[in-house]
Amino acid sequence: MTLPATQDADGLAAGPVRVDLLYEPSGRKVRVPAGVTLFDAASWNGIAIDSTCGGHGTCKKCKVQVLDGAAPPTALDERAFRPDELRDGWRLACRAEAAGDTTIHVPPLVTRPKAATVGVGRQVILRPAVQKRYLELDEPTLADQRSDLERLLAAMDDLELRADLHALRAIGPALRQADYQVTAVIVDDVLIDVQPGDTSGRIFGIAFDLGTTTVVATLLDLATGTPAAVASALNAQQPFGADVITRISATMLDPETLGRLTGLAHQTLAELAAEVCAEAGVDPAEVYEIALAGNATMTHIALGIDPEPLGVAPFILAARLLPEVLAADLGVAVHPRARAVVFPPFGAYVGGDITAGLLASGMDRDQRTRLFIDIGTNCEIVLGNRDWLLATAAPAGPAFEGAAIRCGMRAADGAIEVVTMTPEALDLKVIGDAEPAGLCGSGLVDAVTGLIRLGLLDSSGRLVPEERAAELAPGLASRLTTLGAERVFVLHWLGEPGDVAHSVYLSQRDVRELQFAKAAIATGWRILLEEAGLQPTDVQQVLLAGSFGSYLSPANAIRLGLVPEVGVLRVVSAGNVAGEGAKMALLSVRERAGGLALLEEVRYVELSDRADFNDRFVDQLAFPS
Numbered sequence: 001m002t003l004p005a006t007q008d009a010d011g012l013a014a015g016p017v018r019v020d021l022l023y024e025p026s027g028r029k030v031r032v033p034a035g036v037t038l039f040d041a042a043s044w045n046g047i048a049i050d051s052t053c054g055g056h057g058t059c060k061k062c063k064v065q066v067l068d069g070a071a072p073p074t075a076l077d078e079r080a081f082r083p084d085e086l087r088d089g090w091r092l093a094c095r096a097e098a099a100g101d102t103t104i105h106v107p108p109l110v111t112r113p114k115a116a117t118v119g120v121g122r123q124v125i126l127r128p129a130v131q132k133r134y135l136e137l138d139e140p141t142l143a144d145q146r147s148d149l150e151r152l153l154a155a156m157d158d159l160e161l162r163a164d165l166h167a168l169r170a171i172g173p174a175l176r177q178a179d180y181q182v183t184a185v186i187v188d189d190v191l192i193d194v195q196p197g198d199t200s201g202r203i204f205g206i207a208f209d210l211g212t213t214t215v216v217a218t219l220l221d222l223a224t225g226t227p228a229a230v231a232s233a234l235n236a237q238q239p240f241g242a243d244v245i246t247r248i249s250a251t252m253l254d255p256e257t258l259g260r261l262t263g264l265a266h267q268t269l270a271e272l273a274a275e276v277c278a279e280a281g282v283d284p285a286e287v288y289e290i291a292l293a294g295n296a297t298m299t300h301i302a303l304g305i306d307p308e309p310l311g312v313a314p315f316i317l318a319a320r321l322l323p324e325v326l327a328a329d330l331g332v333a334v335h336p337r338a339r340a341v342v343f344p345p346f347g348a349y350v351g352g353d354i355t356a357g358l359l360a361s362g363m364d365r366d367q368r369t370r371l372f373i374d375i376g377t378n379c380e381i382v383l384g385n386r387d388w389l390l391a392t393a394a395p396a397g398p399a400f401e402g403a404a405i406r407c408g409m410r411a412a413d414g415a416i417e418v419v420t421m422t423p424e425a426l427d428l429k430v431i432g433d434a435e436p437a438g439l440c441g442s443g444l445v446d447a448v449t450g451l452i453r454l455g456l457l458d459s460s461g462r463l464v465p466e467e468r469a470a471e472l473a474p475g476l477a478s479r480l481t482t483l484g485a486e487r488v489f490v491l492h493w494l495g496e497p498g499d500v501a502h503s504v505y506l507s508q509r510d511v512r513e514l515q516f517a518k519a520a521i522a523t524g525w526r527i528l529l530e531e532a533g534l535q536p537t538d539v540q541q542v543l544l545a546g547s548f549g550s551y552l553s554p555a556n557a558i559r560l561g562l563v564p565e566v567g568v569l570r571v572v573s574a575g576n577v578a579g580e581g582a583k584m585a586l587l588s589v590r591e592r593a594g595g596l597a598l599l600e601e602v603r604y605v606e607l608s609d610r611a612d613f614n615d616r617f618v619d620q621l622a623f624p625s
């Protein structure tokens with residue numbers, strides 16, 4: 001997709017030209033790239049315009065009146081309106097493009113447009129790229145010897161379609177088998193299949209969140225916008241390393257490894273696709289599109305592209321905008337012509353998962369200045385509002401995944417996920433109601449903030465002497481002890497009380513790991529704020545994303561200094577935003593285009609070449625006192 005761009009004084013592209021649209025009588029003003037249709041601009045911003053075809057130009061219900069500004073009538077307008085109506089500015093909103101600032105009158109709704117709530121509370125008006133049309137055609141005669149394709153396309157003359165070979169193979173048998181009553185399957189402007197009878201109600205897509213650790217698949221009913229089934233699995237690449245760097249290193253050590261990793265990514269995606277289809281009773285051949293959001297390394301590997309240049313300075317992507325890919329290219333056995341929408345990365349360490357996350361959170365459309373933080377081994381940070389966006393990546397290390405923590409583990413059964421402390425007692429919440437076996441990222445953060453709050457951990461990150469602990473928290477002092485030469489705080493005795501070696505504990509070194517992670521993240525967002533000329537208090541909302549961010553308590557994130565000190569209600573767990581963004585891309589072509597446009601709107605700030613990074617990092621090691 002190409003967007004018009006303005007030129008700044010240096011002749012550099014300065015982003016797409018934007019226009020202001022005022023929708024009456026609601027008085028809602030929206031700012032969108034020029035060239036967007038009045039229908040898309042409205043639905044993109046949650047303003048409902050009548051429609052039963054979702055903006056495909058077939059229902060003629062999206063009538064609006066342009067009160068001020070230019071919108072030349074299209075060929076379809078000339079069929080839909082009388083000349084006097086055209087003169088009065090009546091247009092079909094899904095065909096009228098916003099060329100300049102425009103005021104539009106929207107009549108009251110007669111039908112209710114289909115919409116779905118996805119992303120961070122976003123209302124998306126359904127307009128998938130996939131559509132089905134049921135057609136009843138005249139049979140050929142000696143007087144009407146049009147080809148099968150001509151006959152079919154003539155019945156859909158509001159669309160300019162191309163047919164692919166698969167559709168050409170299907171068309172003849174379908175027409176003759178079903179007495180010329182068939183369903184055309186269209187993706188954007190390509191006819192991909194022709195099916196006997198009316199199958200127009202069966203139309204599905206699968207959204208994948210391809211994580212380094214976990215992969216999630218959501219089967220979506222594209223006719224209604226509702227999820228039909230969800231499944232998740234560990235990424236089968238796990239044996240090659242826990243994080244992206246170890247997987248890249250594995251490909252560098254052995255040239256065969258890339259092929260094996262690609263195969264394992266495909267296997268994970270294929271198994272999940274089969275699982276969600278089976279669960280919902282959907283034939284995989286009814287899935288016509290998939291969307292995939294993943295970090296740059298996972299995306300490169302899944303596409304069979306060598307990830308090595310991502311792992312070494314200057315960290316270069318194979319491509320930002322990816323070519324058209326089919327689901328089959330990713331090993332996913334659905335409809336043979338199903339397309340795959342792969343979210344493009346901004347940079348080597350701000351990947352397509354973040355593009356999807358920004359789309360889901362609507363950061364590029366919100367007036368408020370918001371800070372988006374996706375916490376993981378690599379922490380992606382984006383700051384901005386609808387006028388500008390800055391992004392960076394901070395190497396947080398493996399503390400949040402539990403990997404660098406002595407008793408750390410992944411957020412699985414047996415992991416302590418919540419720790420509550422008073423001076424007298426300690427309470428643990430464990431995943432799966434099991435005996436505690438270790439500490440996952442959120443438990444680690446809870447334990448450390450609890451100790452800071454009680455004064456058992458000072459702001460430099462040191463566990464206080466035992467006598468001091470006995471004064472401050474008499475009920476917990478016996479848990480503060482040593483293992484070898486190292487000071488530890490015991491969270492749960494697995495054997496006899498006092499047997500530290502058989503316990504789940506937090507060590508002094510673990511606290512240091514968390515400090516490093518926190519310092520990297522805080523340095524990242526502070527540098528972005530500085531680049532934008534803002535103070536921490538200017539941040540109006542903090543979105544915590546990713547599997548870890550979603551479990552982190554906002555109060556603790558503030559207490560640790562992981563996020564700016566804004567009110568606790570302004571720190572929001574955004575959940576799995578990458579998966580939500582992938583769903584939005586399947587449900588709405590407008591949202592998909594918005595995701596692509598983000599590539600032009602986000603400015604990437606590289607931290608690794610900044611001379612002041614180390615000093616700033618050291619300054620951020622202390623916990624707020």
Ligand code: FES
Nearest residue numbers: 055059060062094
């Ligand atoms: S939305 Fe159906 S014709 Fe415009």
